[in-house]
Amino acid sequence: MITLKDLRKSYEVGERQVDVLNGLDLEIKQGDMLAIMGRSGSGKSTLLNILAGLDTADSGVYQYKQVYISEMNGNQRAQFRKKHIGFIVQNFALIDSKNVFENIALPLRYSKLSRGEIRDRVDRVLADLRITELQSKAVDTLSGGEMQRVAIARALIQNPDLILADEPTGALDEQTEAEILDIFAKLNQQGKTLVVVTHDQVVADYCQQIYYMQEGKVAPITS
Numbered sequence: 001m002i003t004l005k006d007l008r009k010s011y012e013v014g015e016r017q018v019d020v021l022n023g024l025d026l027e028i029k030q031g032d033m034l035a036i037m038g039r040s041g042s043g044k045s046t047l048l049n050i051l052a053g054l055d056t057a058d059s060g061v062y063q064y065k066q067v068y069i070s071e072m073n074g075n076q077r078a079q080f081r082k083k084h085i086g087f088i089v090q091n092f093a094l095i096d097s098k099n100v101f102e103n104i105a106l107p108l109r110y111s112k113l114s115r116g117e118i119r120d121r122v123d124r125v126l127a128d129l130r131i132t133e134l135q136s137k138a139v140d141t142l143s144g145g146e147m148q149r150v151a152i153a154r155a156l157i158q159n160p161d162l163i164l165a166d167e168p169t170g171a172l173d174e175q176t177e178a179e180i181l182d183i184f185a186k187l188n189q190q191g192k193t194l195v196v197v198t199h200d201q202v203v204a205d206y207c208q209q210i211y212y213m214q215e216g217k218v219a220p221i222t223s
C-alpha cells in the first residue's frame with residue numbers, strides 16, 4: 001500500500017544541520033497496524049506528517065498505492081489527505097467553539113453532500129463510536145476519553161483507508177487508553193490500516209508490528 005524509499009529530511013538550526021530522516025525505507029501493507037517508537041526528537045512526528053501529506057521530505061520516494069505523493073504539489077497533497085487520511089493527535093485538536101456534531105462534520109464542510117447526507121454520515125460514526133448522546137454537547141465539557149472519541153469520529157468521517165495517530169492516548173488514563181485501543185483494533189479488523197506513534201509499550205503491544213526509529217531510519221523490533 002505504501003512504499004517509502006530513501007527519505008531524507010534535515011533542518012538548518014543556526015549553523016548546524018540536523019538530519020531527521022536519513023535514508024528511511026518502510027513498507028506498509030494494507031490492513032497493517034503498526035507502532036512507531038523511538039526517543040523524543042528521533043523524527044517520529046516528522047515521518048507521520050510526511051505520511052499524512054502535511055509535510056514533505058527533501059528527497060526520496062513516497063508511493064501510496066499507484067500514486068507518487070513525493071511528486072505532488074501542496075494542493076494535490078491536500079486532496080490526497082482529504083480522500084485517504086484520518087489523522088489523530090494527542091491533544092485532540094477539536095474546536096472548542098463548536099459542539100460535537102459540528103466538530104465531526106467539519107471535514108465535510110466543502111463537500112457536495114446535502115445536509116441530510118451529512119447528518120446520516122455523522123449519525124453513523126456517532127453510533128459506531130457510541131457517542132450519539134454527546135452530539136449536542138460543547139466539546140470543552142467532555143472528558144479526555146470522550147474528546148478522543150470525537151476526534152476519532154472526525155478522522156473517520158471521510159472513510160479514510162489510512163489512519164495516522166500521534167501519541168493518541170498520551171493524555172488519557174489507563175482505562176480510557178484501553179477503550180481507545182479497542183476502537184483502533186476494531187477499525188483494523190474492518191480493514192483500516194493504522195500507524196500509531198507512541199512512547200507507550202502498552203499501545204505498541206496492541207499493534208502487529210513495532211518499528212523503532214533511530215538515526216533517521218526505522219527498523220522492526222523482533223520479539
Ligand SMILES: Nc1ncnc2c1ncn2[C@@H]1O[C@H](COP(=O)(O)OP(=O)(O)OP(=O)(O)O)[C@@H](O)[C@H]1O
Pocket residue numbers: 011012013018020038039040041042043044045046047
Ligand atoms: N520546523 C523545524 N525546525 C527545526 N527543527 C525541527 C523542526 N521540526 C522538527 N525539528 C527537529 O526535528 C527533530 C525530529 O522532530 P520530531 O518532532 O519529528 O521528533 P519526535 O520523534 O516526534 O519527537 P517527540 O517524541 O518528542 O514528539 C527534532 O530534533 C526537532 O527538534
